[in-house]
């Protein structure tokens with residue numbers, strides 16, 4: 308039987324079970340406990356954040372981030388369009404309206420010039436958005452400096468969705484720590500995983516304290532259960548934080564393995580006509596969380612979808628690049644600024660199997676399969 312090669316699967320290290328066993332031995336299964344505190348501290352050290360709150364998912368972290376940025380019903384929030392829906396769904400949880408912004412071709416992330424122009428236009432008519440959510444896509448940081456400069460100039464808080472880019476760098480630092488609030492994800496397909504989980508980071512201690520408060524049902528300081536605002540049940544469990552502590556220790560190895568996958572793909576396929584890899588911007592290190600490429604049908608012979616289906620027949624899971632959010636039926640009524648680049652990347656873009664646990668044979672099966680599809 309041919310083995311199924313999946314897009315991105317969990318890859319445990321040696322210490323996760325020991326940390327989980329510790330949680331069992333001390334009966335610190337729930338609620339929050341020492342692993343949660345340690346995970347937050349160790350995470351801060353890894354990404355260079357001042358404060359962090361561990362929560363149940365990246366989506367939960369972003370929901371809290373937007374609420375803490377003061378987003379109210381009816382507000383507008385700018386958001387990258389080329390991304391997973393979870394970058395924008397928390398905007399709608401707060402009954403605010405996303406306005407989607409296109410990518411640039413060099414990073415595939417939000418176009419800083421387009422963002423600046425949009426803010427300038429909105430400032431002129433007195434309709435600035437209440438926040439900007441940028442995404443660091445597929446393991447690559449957005450071009451943060453010009454984005455931050457534009458947001459500062461118009462005094463719009465920047466929230467960074469770094470769910471896909473733990474381990475990446477921007478000018479030597481981790482994306483996610485530049486804006487008012489950043490979020491990360493430890494979902495099962497991410498570069499490290501707690502099976503499910505997320506982290507909210509900020510340099511502002513009060514914001515992170517408030518995030519913890521809201522994530523634990525917003526209990527006032529009283530012996531009885533008293534609540535002055537409505538909160539959420541969003542905290543990460545001590546057991547899962549134990550997994551996270553083990554995973555953090557192998558992050559560098561996971562980054563190297565994923566970058567290695569990408570190098571193997573590039574060497575084997577980079578010269579095929581019509582194939583272009585997602586560029587790595589020169590301002591930092593991309594983790595290549597997923598190796599992505601575009602396929603130009605005229606040069607390659609067949610289109611992205613045919614490649615994907617042929618791979619699927621050989622038990623190789625590849626996925627189209629994110630469908631831009633402005634094309635999603637649920638966001639049909641939302642405004643979009645630009646959009647053609649994200650649409651093109653979606654039409655032609657493919658994500659290849661990229662797990663840090665792929666073997667040399669797995670990679671060879673994928674590259675050979677794609678090379679055989681070429682009919683240019």
Ligand SMILES: *Cc1c(COP(=O)(O)O)cnc(C)c1O
Pocket residue numbers: 363364365366367390391393394442468470471491492493494503504505
């Ligand atoms: C995975 C992901 C999220 C959501 O994280 P979860 O932990 O799955 O809730 C948010 N944004 C992006 C860009 C993601 O890829």
